[in-house]
Amino acid sequence: MHAENNNMRVRELSEKCIKAGIRVSTAESCTGGLIASECTALPGASAWFAGGIVSYLESVKTGMLHVPGETIEKYGVVSGPVAEAMAENMRLMSGTDIAVSVTGYAGPGGSAAGPSDVGTVYIGLSSKFSKFNVRYFLKGSRSEIRRSAAAVAIGLMCDEAGKFADR
Numbered sequence: 001m002h003a004e005n006n007n008m009r010v011r012e013l014s015e016k017c018i019k020a021g022i023r024v025s026t027a028e029s030c031t032g033g034l035i036a037s038e039c040t041a042l043p044g045a046s047a048w049f050a051g052g053i054v055s056y057l058e059s060v061k062t063g064m065l066h067v068p069g070e071t072i073e074k075y076g077v078v079s080g081p082v083a084e085a086m087a088e089n090m091r092l093m094s095g096t097d098i099a100v101s102v103t104g105y106a107g108p109g110g111s112a113a114g115p116s117d118v119g120t121v122y123i124g125l126s127s128k129f130s131k132f133n134v135r136y137f138l139k140g141s142r143s144e145i146r147r148s149a150a151a152v153a154i155g156l157m158c159d160e161a162g163k164f165a166d167r
Contacts, residue, residue: 017048022097026052083124
């Protein structure tokens, strides 16, 4: 997704959040704060963006985001259940209406299973209406995978914010 399209989606997210009177937050791993950066690049973001946590290490996921160690042991740190727990716990801790999370392999290494995992990304989302995770297989360089994951996450938040605006 091009930067211009991403900027348009952030503006749309901002408008929906302000209209509905809601706030969003992020819990990011492989995107390293890109989602939060995109959101806060827009003037007036404090009206709808509460904050985020970059949880690159497993210890940050368990310690700050309260992802159960058992969940990580059972499914792996890059998994749907971990992404979902990251989003849910971020939403509850921050008191926001929507939280999104990202965990994945941006490359170039991949997991212990090998470089074939590069581009595997799980995005979690939590709101009062939804709690889910989605797996994506993204292609490109490390930078492209990270930017694509951020763009998808912003799109998911934007779609979810529409549910609040419609009620």
